Amino acid sequence: MSTITADEAVVTPVQIGFWSRARKVGVGLAAAGLLATVLFGALATSQTVRFTLSDDAQGASLRINGTVGAIFFGLIATAAGFAMLAEKWFTWLLGLGIVGFLLSFLCWQISDAPDGQNFMPLVNIVRGTFLLAVPLIFGALAGVLCERSGVVNVAIEGQLLMGAFAGALVGTMAASAWVGLIAAAIGGALVSLLLAVFTIRYLVDQVVMGIVLNLLVLGVTGFLYERLMQTDQAKYNEPPKFGNWEIPLLKEIPVIGPALFQTNLFLYLALILVAVIHVGLFRTRWGLRTRAVGEHPTAADTLGVRVLAVRYRNVLLAGAVAGIGGASYTLLLYSFTKNMINGKGFIALAALIFGRWSPTGALLAALFFGFADQLGVYLGAISSIIPGQFLAMLPYLATILAVAGLVGRVRAPAADGKPYIKG
Incomplete structure (x- = not known):
């Protein structure tokens, strides 16, 4: 039998993976x-x-x-x-x-650019980036809460839309933006309740159920919009709006100050939720149990963790978070219109993947998407030859690259999308 000498055992860099x-x-x-x-x-x-x-x-x-x-x-x-x-x-x-x-x-x-337009107003760009990213941050956080628990949340679109609708309807009828905000959270949680019951209790395919819920919410809100809001706009679809909240001194910081510390309640709330959920997931017992349920539910069950209860609780919480994100449309900028979310829930889902199922990663991914949208608006304003549709593709191309592993390993929680049947 032949032997291998020490010289023959040397491996070149190419052999051990030079092209890392x-x-x-x-x-x-x-x-x-x-x-x-x-x-x-x-x-x-x-x-x-x-x-x-x-x-x-x-x-x-x-x-x-x-x-x-x-x-x-x-x-x-x-x-x-x-x-x-x-x-x-x-x-x-x-x-x-x-x-x-x-x-x-x-x-x-x-x-x-044409004469007189050879400048980029950085304050407007940063402010627009944060504003466009707000619903995406809430939607991506809703995805983090669900998928870290092992439940795929494709229903973010429906949760955002129900939040926008409930916020507009109840906020108008109660003449209170705060009441509308609470109603939006409840509306999103109701959509999540359906997701939880059918996927956790009855083991319906989670992706299919999410798509069904999106279509259900689209139909219900569209029907009620035509029957109520269109017939009497003043009574059902003119919600009061939240104004901007300023933080003294911090708002004087160049560029970042006016955009980040002279803004609306929803952005402050989104940033606070990112911090709270991040600390909760990685520094508390609730977070440890959530991650255990999302990775190894059987092992968590043997240690006394109530797997199904954790999933129910987190899915409902996710729906409330997404509902608040939907309210940022109707309690901040617009009146409700049919299908006004227009795919933002799926963009939030992409931000979740791009952010590697992490609250801070989801925040950065949402800001990247928001910047791409704002850049498209800016280039359109200076009559750029670059089509806006091309710029709209960039975040999705980046997400594909991220999922492909070219900018780092991307792995969903091991039990994500897998139903758990208690033995």
Whole structure:
């Protein structure tokens, strides 16, 4: 029998996986940076690009030549990509590369805008990002609460829509935004109750049940909208609105202050819930039991955890959270209209996946989606040649990349979507 010498046992870097995830992403980022440097640098004009620190063209601003900026930021993205080949500081370098690529793109777009529009109001961009992300944050948190417990929540769309409807209807009839907010939470919880009963008690397929509930809520709210709200708008569909709440001193912080500390109740509540749910999941006994039920329900049951009770409780709580998110439409900006959520529940579900089933990850993913929407609005305002539909695709493409594992391993809780039958 032949033996293997010490020299023959040496494994080359390629054999042990030279093309690791970090290096693959680094090469891709470097290629994107080079593309930005060459293409955006060639297309950009020499117009001065301004990133204003106020919400208009006046006041302090950061200025750079359009062509120089496109090339400079493209080179930063390229350098970040090559630096990732060393397999160190993956997250920071990836973030730097993405920001560099984005700024290179913006230097091209803003420099090519019509005269008088060669600026980006950073306060408006940040404020719009947070505002558009609010319902997504609530929806994604609802998904975290459910799926960490082992229940797939495809019904986020219906929970948001019922919250918007209940908030508008009850808030108008009670002439109170606070009463409308409570009604929205109850409405979302009722949708979750149906999800919990049919999937936990009767073991109906969770994905199918979520889709059925979305269609049910769409039909019920549409019917009541036509029969009540359309016939008497003043009586049923003119809810009072929450105003902006200001935090002294903090609102004076440049860019972030006016957007984050001079805003509405829903954004404050969303950020508080992110912190509370994160601490609850990873620092409390409730969180430990929730995660145990979502990962190994049989083992949790043998230790005395009431698996079904935990799932019922968390699914109901998730519905209340999503209902409040739906109320952000009707108690903040608009009157209720049919199907006004328009797919935001599914975007929240994508944010949940992109955020790796974590409250803080879901928050960052929701902000990314909100920024993509706000960027589309801004580019439309400066008559960009980039179609808005293309920009709307970007968050979904990023989600696909995340699920594919190119920006990190993404794994749902082990028992997610699996019914539990107590032995």
